[in-house]
Amino acid sequence: MERRNFFLSTLSLLSAGTVAAMAAAPAALHALSPLLKRAKNNHDWHDLGPVEDLTADQPLKKTIEVVRKDGWQLRRQDQAVYLIPGAGGPVAVSSICPHLGCPVSYSAESAQFECPCHKSFWGPDGKRTSGPSPRDLDPLPTKVEEGRLYCRWVTYQTGIETPVEA
Numbered sequence: 001m002e003r004r005n006f007f008l009s010t011l012s013l014l015s016a017g018t019v020a021a022m023a024a025a026p027a028a029l030h031a032l033s034p035l036l037k038r039a040k041n042n043h044d045w046h047d048l049g050p051v052e053d054l055t056a057d058q059p060l061k062k063t064i065e066v067v068r069k070d071g072w073q074l075r076r077q078d079q080a081v082y083l084i085p086g087a088g089g090p091v092a093v094s095s096i097c098p099h100l101g102c103p104v105s106y107s108a109e110s111a112q113f114e115c116p117c118h119k120s121f122w123g124p125d126g127k128r129t130s131g132p133s134p135r136d137l138d139p140l141p142t143k144v145e146e147g148r149l150y151c152r153w154v155t156y157q158t159g160i161e162t163p164v165e166a
């Protein structure tokens, strides 16, 4: 093979390889998306402790460690969750404001959940009472195993009326 033909063949193969790689990129990203989503919505169960220790007459704050995606990095971060007294046992809710995602906290003094960013308020049952939040505090999945309560972290979309996983 002539040197020139060899050069052109090699160049052609490299071009085809580049095009194939570019075509495969979306598929690769799609394949990775469950991993990236998993970073947002950590499917691990977090042990909150014995159920009998979690029964209070007002919301109880607990801290879990969740995995967050920061660019291409995954990092661990403490995240507050609240346990609300319920007839069938404690109900877990997110401490992320459904309006635009600021942290919500419970004030025992005023007996309500409050978001300081744009002044949204919820009753001690997590139901919205006033402010721009479009919905109640978001529920988190829970389960009881061998007398211990576990919850799973979920990141929800903000600014919409229905809780939808992000």
Ligand code: FES
Residues within 6 Å of the ligand: 097, 098, 099, 100, 101, 102, 115, 116, 117, 118, 119, 120, 131, 132, 133
């Ligand atoms: S982010 Fe909470 S009221 Fe706006």
